[in-house]
Amino acid sequence: MARAVPETHDEILAAAARLFAVTGYRGTSLQDIAREVGCSKATVLYHFANKEALLAELMAPAIAVLKDLDDQLTGLTGAVAQQAAAVGFVDLAVRFRGEIALLRGEFTELLCQPAFAHIQQISERLRAALAGHSDRPVDRITALVLLAGIPEACADFVDIPDDDLRSALLTLVRRAVEPVDTLMPHPPTTEDKDS
Amino acid sequence: MARAVPETHDEILAAAARLFAVTGYRGTSLQDIAREVGCSKATVLYHFANKEALLAELMAPAIAVLKDLDDQLTGLTGAVAQQAAAVGFVDLAVRFRGEIALLRGEFTELLCQPAFAHIQQISERLRAALAGHSDRPVDRITALVLLAGIPEACADFVDIPDDDLRSALLTLVRRAVEPVDTLMPHPPTTEDKDS
DNA sequence: TCAGACCCTGACCGATCGGTCAGATGGAAG
DNA sequence: CTTCCATCTGACCGATCGGTCAGGGTCTGA
Numbered sequence: 305m306a307r308a309v310p311e312t313h314d315e316i317l318a319a320a321a322r323l324f325a326v327t328g329y330r331g332t333s334l335q336d337i338a339r340e341v342g343c344s345k346a347t348v349l350y351h352f353a354n355k356e357a358l359l360a361e362l363m364a365p366a367i368a369v370l371k372d373l374d375d376q377l378t379g380l381t382g383a384v385a386q387q388a389a390a391v392g393f394v395d396l397a398v399r400f401r402g403e404i405a406l407l408r409g410e411f412t413e414l415l416c417q418p419a420f421a422h423i424q425q426i427s428e429r430l431r432a433a434l435a436g437h438s439d440r441p442v443d444r445i446t447a448l449v450l451l452a453g454i455p456e457a458c459a460d461f462v463d464i465p466d467d468d469l470r471s472a473l474l475t476l477v478r479r480a481v482e483p484v485d486t487l488m489p490h491p492p493t494t495e496d497k498d499s
Numbered sequence: 500m501a502r503a504v505p506e507t508h509d510e511i512l513a514a515a516a517r518l519f520a521v522t523g524y525r526g527t528s529l530q531d532i533a534r535e536v537g538c539s540k541a542t543v544l545y546h547f548a549n550k551e552a553l554l555a556e557l558m559a560p561a562i563a564v565l566k567d568l569d570d571q572l573t574g575l576t577g578a579v580a581q582q583a584a585a586v587g588f589v590d591l592a593v594r595f596r597g598e599i600a601l602l603r604g605e606f607t608e609l610l611c612q613p614a615f616a617h618i619q620q621i622s623e624r625l626r627a628a629l630a631g632h633s634d635r636p637v638d639r640i641t642a643l644v645l646l647a648g649i650p651e652a653c654a655d656f657v658d659i660p661d662d663d664l665r666s667a668l669l670t671l672v673r674r675a676v677e678p679v680d681t682l683m684p685h686p687p688t689t690e691d692k693d694s
Numbered sequence: 695t696c697a698g699a700c701c702c703t704g705a706c707c708g709a710t711c712g713g714t715c716a717g718a719t720g721g722a723a724g
Numbered sequence: 725c726t727t728c729c730a731t732c733t734g735a736c737c738g739a740t741c742g743g744t745c746a747g748g749g750t751c752t753g754a
Contacts, residue, residue: 529712546731
């Protein structure tokens with residue numbers, strides 16, 4: 305047998321992506337992946353140190369872009385940071401919605417794995433930026449709802465053109481997020497009155 | 500041993516709730532629950548047909564209220580349905596955020612289990628109502644983001660008073676959702692122009 | 695021709711899981 | 725005392741999981 309083409313690595317990656325998208329990460333065993341590729345489970349583990357490493361390689365591009373966004377955000381403050389976070393995150397979610405869909409709701413859970421430990425800190429900073437670094441509940445909650453909801457929505461709308469999805473999401477974010485500058489020197493706003 | 504008090508059933512339920520909230524449903528084994536209660540795994544399975552039944556009983560109150568909301572929504576259309584869906588869903592999420600937190604991100608995944616099959620249809624109808632039964636991508640996407648994001652946010656803000664959380668979420672929803680009546684006879688709106 | 699790197703495999707491992715079952719215990723009813 | 729039933733348990737089961745390992749085939753380069 306052996307030595308068909310040394311593309312087994314990529315074939316495994318592709319098979320894993322396909323299966324993860326249908327049955328989820330946890331719901332897909334190494335055996336399943338091996339069967340899909342047409343090789344043995346041991347072969348899968350020859351090309352990847354373990355199951356988590358497989359997932360990590362699958363998510364690497366998305367994570368790299370997320371890290372870029374985080375870098376761009378450091379130093380920015382106020383409405384500028386807010387705007388950059390919004391546009392950057394929406395773009396990220398839309399571009400990598402395939403990868404997001406892979407995780408099928410295991411999203412939050414998976415990020416707790418040691419391999420993705422730093423992601424949590426990044427998303428923490430992203431959330432703060434999107435909230436305009438405000439500590440008002442409304443702003444913090446809004447940021448959290450968007451940050452959790454947008455990836456979920458992206459995973460659901462896989463058959464819509466990128467541009468349509470992006471512009472719809474930006475419309476939503478623009479409506480939902482109140483620019484932080486309008487309340488920077490904290491004068492009473494309409495929000496503060498009716499609480 | 501045996502026959503301490505016949506409250507074992509409730510003790511198991513409470514222990515399961517505690518553990519699910521920390522380690523999640525999948526991450527908690529029947530063994531773990533038994534250990535927490537101080538009984539054998541077999542005892543847990545004496546009181547509950549299986550692990551899923553335990554979860555179902557834990558979620559029963561929340562599901563009942565969700566079903567009520569669904570009933571109230573049937574027959575309503577347009578902005579009335581939209582408003583009712585928004586208020587009802589936010590209230591539901593806030594009241595049962597403890598139960599939601601139990602699932603720790605397994606939310607979407609768990610609802611695929613056969614015991615919760617009908618929940619999917621309900622949430623489908625809820626989404627449609629929240630979108631004002633519009634088929635514009637912006638509206639459908641907004642509804643989805645909110646429906647996915649709100650529970651997630653509620654699970655995170657466990658230490659905030661109910662009323663504060665509720666009013667913050669309602670403010671967000673009111674901002675994010677465009678009342679469907681303003682575009683019913685579909686005249687060009689500002690949204691349509693800039694896309 | 696031979697050595698060694700590379701690729702692949704079947705057999706196997708220990709752990710864990712949800713779930714079953716026959717039987718022990720003990721209080722209540724007759 | 726005997727019967728009955730609810731409660732509880734240890735031992736056990738089959739399945740599945742991620743992961744290891746020794747070894748076999750094949751290509752390459754000296």
